[in-house]
Amino acid sequence: MKKIITLFVLVLAVYSCKLTDQKEEETEAGKPNATAKDSTVVNDKDENGCLASAGYIWSKVNKECVKGFSGIQLNPMDKPDNEDETLSAYVLFSEDAKQAEVFLPNDTTSIVLSRSAEGKPWIFKDWQLVPWKGYVLKKGAESKFAGDGEIGKKVTETDTEQ
Structure with missing residues (x-):
């Protein structure tokens, strides 16, 4: 009788290990485990x-x-007092000011314009950035955006009395 019980315990132990191995293989094979399912990356x-x-x-x-x-x-030429920053274009210059990078609204890439000499506009294909009363950004002959040349958001109204 002792031999039968010992054999039964041994078979049960081996079978349990086999079930554990199968569960690990299923998880590795693509079935999400609880940790991956509960966390968001x-x-x-x-x-x-x-x-x-x-x-x-x-x-x-x-x-x-x-x-x-x-x-x-x-700001867009048709909305010069624009307060919605998402409608504006933004310009960053290289250290030597020979290049201007323009970030247009609703566009994930930028346009890099170059200029040949100081006082000349920055140009790339049909885009031009003209230094005039700040800056004017043109596409072809049409002026698209303009600004005063100051960095950052413009405050047009204030709640303090002057």
């Missing part, structure tokens, strides 16, 4: 490592992640 970095959810985009001119709306704000 968000990776919203772009191909250059810029954190898009925080408003960072890659600057081709400065070769680093920048906040697109930290440059010179250019």
